Amino acid sequence: MKSGFPGHTRHPHPFRAEWAPNIPRELMAGAVATFALIPEVIAFSFVAGVDPAVGLFASFVISLVIAFTGGRPAMVSAAAGSVALVAAPLVHAHGVQYLFAAGVLAGLVQILFGWLRLGVLMRYVSGSVRTGFVNALAVLIFSAQMPHLIGANAATWAMVGVGLVIIYGLPRITTVVPSPLVCIVVLTMAAHWLQLPLKTVADLGLLPDGLPSFGLPQVPFSLETLRLIALPAFAIAMVGLLESMMTASVVDDLTDTPSSKNRECAGLGAANIAASFFGGIAGCGMIGQTVSNVRYGGRGRLSTLFAGAFLLVLMVLLKPWVSQVPVAALVAIMVMVSASTFDWGSARALLRHPKLSSAVMVATVAVTVVSDNLAAGVAVGVLLSGVFFTFKVARLLDVEKSGEEQLTYRVSGQVFFASSDLLVDAFDVRDIEGKPVRIDLGGAHFWDITAVNALDKVCQRLRKHGSTVEVVGMNAQSRALISKLDLGIE
Known part of the structure; x- marks a missing residue:
């Protein structure tokens, strides 16, 4: 060596x-x-x-x-x-x-x-x-x-x-x-x-x-x-x-x-x-x-x-x-x-780095100097890093709609507590009007209970308005999480 x-x-x-x-x-x-x-x-x-x-x-x-x-x-x-x-x-x-x-x-x-x-x-x-x-x-x-x-x-x-x-x-x-x-x-x-x-x-x-x-x-x-x-x-x-x-x-x-x-x-x-x-x-x-x-x-x-x-x-x-x-x-x-x-x-x-990263660094310094406490500054910095990371990952969720008589929604990205509302908002029942819906999850991963509940909410809302719903492409980890909750998502 x-x-x-x-x-x-x-x-x-x-x-x-x-x-x-x-x-x-x-x-x-x-x-x-x-x-x-x-x-x-x-x-x-x-x-x-x-x-x-x-x-x-x-x-x-x-x-x-x-x-x-x-x-x-x-x-x-x-x-x-x-x-x-x-x-x-x-x-x-x-x-x-x-x-x-x-x-x-x-x-x-x-x-x-x-x-x-x-x-x-x-x-x-x-x-x-x-x-x-x-x-x-x-x-x-x-x-x-x-x-x-x-x-x-x-x-x-x-x-x-x-x-x-x-x-x-x-x-x-x-x-x-x-x-x-x-x-x-x-x-x-x-x-x-x-x-x-x-x-x-x-x-x-x-x-x-x-x-x-x-x-x-x-x-x-x-x-x-x-x-x-x-x-x-x-x-x-x-x-x-x-x-x-x-x-x-x-x-x-x-x-x-x-x-x-x-x-x-x-x-x-x-x-x-x-x-x-x-x-x-x-x-x-x-x-x-x-x-x-x-x-x-x-x-x-x-x-x-x-x-x-x-x-x-x-x-x-x-x-x-x-x-x-x-x-x-x-x-x-x-x-x-x-x-x-x-x-x-x-x-x-500071001006060349991503704004959120620079904000985390400045906030860590500011909190530490104002509070005269290094641990407090680090705690705030870690918290902000987590919030900003969650925000960036949540924005990577994408739902693409295709088809006329039968609608297909292809979901890609990470579905978790911060992006679950984006998943729900992507399905507008006024545009669907009772048509059969196919939800393709081949490019998505569900991380937590909030994400699974969001998918269940979408399915129930569509069925309530007369649509048949088919969920396909779910990976093994997401399916295991859904099966534990026994929500009846198929």
Whole structure:
């Protein structure tokens, strides 16, 4: 099996192939993913309104657990911006302990999703909804940076500008070191040497100084608690599943290998429960870090495991230095993440794409931004996709009339609840005037009870007005459905 990326070799032993096809390359790829994780995990933590330790502990635990339980080797999962945005309102309203409780419940939902083999449902999320989801995520990430910029001093704006120059300019010179990491190093050193009046990571909250410890969420075990966390937990679960499934599909394409989507759903749930019990925020697949891991040769579960373990080691060892990172550097990184997340091609293609598809994408973005809820936007997008698809399929029904003394109606297309009225309206008893009628269903398929009842209604109406009715050409599936209802259609 070939791949467009280096480091891919075939190994006869299944365990070696799944975990570490090439151990040195797995470790290097995991390390690169770790350096890409550090700035974003800290940035996502302050988006969610929690201490950086909460995001870092989560990323360590999630990577550790999902390396064993996930369904997609080489995929990096950690505290993510999409989940942080969904979790932020709960944290602001009720505190971080309720976030941990919601993470446990979200994990249970994701495990149930996997056990019921509902990963297949992601196939019904249309491309327009996925694009809308990504674009809405980009808008929300960008808007979350505004409180740090509006009313900020000149030094903050200047540092953000310098950070963006480094992030976008350095890759033109070299890609050996991730430019966001260089941005953090340079801006931290500049802020220290120049004694600039800037807010730092230490002002955001506590950084870890050791391994996370196990503990149950400190919330009342009551129906009131369940009421408070139910909707946020469901939103976290759905957003996490959607982003993880999208990330898994990206890795499938990059490596030309399959993955178990249902196992990934259950594995993510187990990882999020573990993260919540160890004082971390729930997370999901990280598209940017996963692509970095794969591009540098990560193919097995070892790269995922090492990315999380190396992250915690670096955070504990570098705590004094990381605490001095200016928030302006994180803002610059999140602006870059927002810009790179947004699908700019979709904006240019709005007028070229079918109007209904564009409407679905725009509606997904609009609902998400207005409600500040990614799950709500996806739900509306999926609903609109279903409605528009039903509308288009219903219009494909065609009834052709021929003959003079004996009338023949040839029905072609899909007959279901949305097109059944069109079938009934095609038979005008005033034009038939008691003539014998032959209904040819050779090109039609009946899908539901509404469709069968519509055919029965046509037959009864024609017979009531003196016509004899013959129904021919019905396929086996439609005939089986009609026979179950025992309507006497012949």
